[in-house]
Amino acid sequence: MKPRKIAIVAEWLTSRGGAEGVVDNLLQIFPDADLYTSVFNEKTLPEYAKLKPKTSFLQKIPWLNRKHQLVAPLLPFAMRRMKLSGYDLIISSSSSVGKFIQKDIGTIHVCYCHTPMRYAWETKTDPRIIKLPFGKFFVRLLKKWDIESNKGVDFFISNSQYTASRIKKFYNRDATAIYPPVVINENYPSVKENNDFYFAISRLVSYKRIDLAIDACIKLNRNLIVAGDGAELENLKKLAQGHNNIKILGKVSNKQKDNLYKAARAVIFPADEDFGIVPIEANSFGTPVVAFNRGGCRETIQDGINGVLFERQTTQSICEAIEKLEKIKFNSVEIIKSAKKFSAENFQNNIKVFIESIK
Numbered sequence: 001m002k003p004r005k006i007a008i009v010a011e012w013l014t015s016r017g018g019a020e021g022v023v024d025n026l027l028q029i030f031p032d033a034d035l036y037t038s039v040f041n042e043k044t045l046p047e048y049a050k051l052k053p054k055t056s057f058l059q060k061i062p063w064l065n066r067k068h069q070l071v072a073p074l075l076p077f078a079m080r081r082m083k084l085s086g087y088d089l090i091i092s093s094s095s096s097v098g099k100f101i102q103k104d105i106g107t108i109h110v111c112y113c114h115t116p117m118r119y120a121w122e123t124k125t126d127p128r129i130i131k132l133p134f135g136k137f138f139v140r141l142l143k144k145w146d147i148e149s150n151k152g153v154d155f156f157i158s159n160s161q162y163t164a165s166r167i168k169k170f171y172n173r174d175a176t177a178i179y180p181p182v183v184i185n186e187n188y189p190s191v192k193e194n195n196d197f198y199f200a201i202s203r204l205v206s207y208k209r210i211d212l213a214i215d216a217c218i219k220l221n222r223n224l225i226v227a228g229d230g231a232e233l234e235n236l237k238k239l240a241q242g243h244n245n246i247k248i249l250g251k252v253s254n255k256q257k258d259n260l261y262k263a264a265r266a267v268i269f270p271a272d273e274d275f276g277i278v279p280i281e282a283n284s285f286g287t288p289v290v291a292f293n294r295g296g297c298r299e300t301i302q303d304g305i306n307g308v309l310f311e312r313q314t315t316q317s318i319c320e321a322i323e324k325l326e327k328i329k330f331n332s333v334e335i336i337k338s339a340k341k342f343s344a345e346n347f348q349n350n351i352k353v354f355i356e357s358i359k
Helices: 018-029 046-051 068-080 135-152 161-171 210-220 233-240 254-263 277-283 315-325 332-340 344-357
Strands: 006-010 034-037 089-094 108-113 155-158 175-177 198-201 224-227 246-250 266-269 289-292 307-310
Touching: 006 018, 018 089, 018 344, 068 135, 155 161, 155 344, 161 175, 198 210, 198 254, 210 224, 210 233, 210 246, 210 266, 210 315, 224 254, 233 246, 266 277, 266 315, 277 289, 277 332, 289 315, 307 315
Parallel strands: 006 034, 006 089, 089 108, 108 155, 155 175, 198 224, 198 266, 224 246, 266 289, 289 307
Antiparallel strands: none
8 A cells, every 4th residue: 555645633632651652753754644532732742733633623622632531521522423535544552542533434543552542441450431430321322332443443452462362352343453653762771779668650540550569669678769640649649758878759751761771680560561662662772661461461571581460460479579570680682682672663664564565
């Protein structure tokens, strides 16, 4: 396939995360593509302003580009009302409603799926919708709409083999796994110099299980620094209260994040994540990872080589993994090598090959 007119769809452009990294790289592959999204915040993501993103009706409500989460039930409607006409190729970046857009007959729609909608299909691990008033009713609607939206998707790309298996489970569709681009540290240390602390960084929501990292370091009396922002921030501060070995920093700059990755003895990653960018970022600094042996980490972390895997999402299991890690002498050069295959260059090459193979 050699498309002439291309559209790239982001679910929302309000803050920077892994999904925005995918969108950035898609725009580098297809610099003339039009960009669509539900809401756009120019103050937080000024780099997209020059592209003049085409937005939904939600953009007309001034405060929604800062707090789109407050109107989550409206997001499916907003995306379903966006009709993209005149395109040969549409690529959506989707973890929930990105693939809900409408297209012309004959247009090819490729969905880069970060995950099937967790708060619809896996409400035990991500209960944020089902706990709302009328949440059970809305989850049933979401599942119905989610399945219906798949009719407009011609090809699925998943961010890992694990996500591909979940796409098969929930959608009964096949997906090609292409790992997402990770910003890889290029200033490789000749010697890894560790400080006496562990590091955890995440969007602070319940299913990321940062509470387990805190509990484990309290139990073992290990120093832990936690960075990130989100709904669980205050709860985690309360959990750490009275324990001088635990520091909750909140949101940090990219420079601070990189310095913490570089200096930490290891990064603790307790989440059951579809891919997990944090472990790769940590590895690119020669830093090993204590990771839950499920999801994307099964594909990225080799036990004893670039980290240690633990089997259960419990405090005790993390404690045992930390004690195991402290007995291993890691090779920082080998750890860095393990991260390089997740570079932006590899992602872009794989996407190009995939698009060219479409007939």
